[in-house]
Amino acid sequence: MSMNKFDLHNDPKIETGFKIPENYFERFENRLMQQLPEKEVRVVSLWKKRTRWISAVAAVFVLGFGLWLFNTNRNAETETGAELYLAYQNDITTEDIAALLTDEDIASLENDLALYSSESETYVNEYLEQ
Amino acid sequence: MQDEKAFIAELLHPKTQQEAFRKLVRDYQRPLYNHIRNIVLNHDDTDDVLQNTFVKVFQNLKNFKGESKLFSWIYRIATNEAITFINQRAKKQGISSEEVQEKMINSLQADVDYDGDEIQLKLQKAVAMLPEKQQLVFKMKYFEEMKYEDMSEILETSVGALKASYFHAVKKIEDFLQTN
Known part of the structure; x- marks a missing residue:
């Protein structure tokens, strides 16, 4: 290398000067392989995948509720009408309704609700594990 | 080119994926390390970027179209990761990426992995x-x-x-x- 004229191509190569810790690559390979997901993780939005299904169910509900309301209005004396009346009467509390039910009725209701919630939870968990 | 196609198929097949990917890491870790180190200068940062690069490669293999060579595709990911790393550091510190580089150069002398x-x-x-x-x-x-x-x-x-x-x-x- 001349003292006052640098010529990168004809002078001896100037190395980077970087050092790499000993056994770095051997360790790196194993470290990295452990980090990789076991199998490809599919990221599918729960909402996106179920949109069509949810829309269909919603449509059935809307239609059903509409028909029910239609029938109810036509005949307020029917049982459905009475139920609607109860549902929209704010001064009738849940306790009032519960007072009319037997203990057996309440136990059966609670049982149904518990079953429903645990079932739906299992379903969601299964879905998430897919 | 035929070999590369077969290797890519191995990388995508669940049964051969792990072994093929291990081979890919073994083949590329040294040259990619040098490439990234030349950009980010510090060993620990290089280690982070190198890991991210391989994870990205792994995650995106299924999207690799074979329009370019596997080699250049992997290098492109590494280059992007290294440059993104510097830009993110600049953003975090509220300075320009040139200033980040200047800082990195100034800390080289005190770096145990630089001689x-x-x-x-x-x-x-x-x-x-x-x-x-x-x-x-x-x-x-x-x-x-x-x-x-x-x-x-x-x-x-x-x-x-x-x-x-x-x-x-x-x-x-x-x-x-x-x-x-």
Whole structure:
């Protein structure tokens, strides 16, 4: 290398000067392989995948509720009408309704609700594990 | 090319994926390490970027279309990851990426993983003063001794433009070394 004229191509190569810790690559390979997901993780939005299904169910509900309301209005004396009346009467509390039910009725209701919630939870968990 | 197709198929097949990917890591870790280290300078940062690069490669293999060589695709991911790393650090510290580089160069001397002598350090300083693209071209050509054709695929720039960039870079670096 001349003292006052640098010529990168004809002078001896100037190395980077970087050092790499000993056994770095051997360790790196194993470290990295452990980090990789076991199998490809599919990221599918729960909402996106179920949109069509949810829309269909919603449509059935809307239609059903509409028909029910239609029938109810036509005949307020029917049982459905009475139920609607109860549902929209704010001064009738849940306790009032519960007072009319037997203990057996309440136990059966609670049982149904518990079953429903645990079932739906299992379903969601299964879905998430897919 | 046929070999590469078969290797990519192995990388995508669940049964052969792990072993094929291990081979990919073994083949690429050293050259990619050097490539990233030349950009981010510090060993620990290089380690982070190298890991991210391989994880990205793994996650995106299914999207690899084979339009370019696997080699250039992987290098492109590594280059992007390294540059993104510097830009993110700049954003975090509220300074420009040039200032981040200046800081990185200044901390080289105290770095336990750096044992460059005076001229080696001076060369690093000279390179850091170049525009980003020229830096990259110089590092890949001079330090990594890469062929222009390969650089052209990685950087998606014509060989002619790369040669011109390298020529300008060398000229500026030689001038810097002369006067400093």
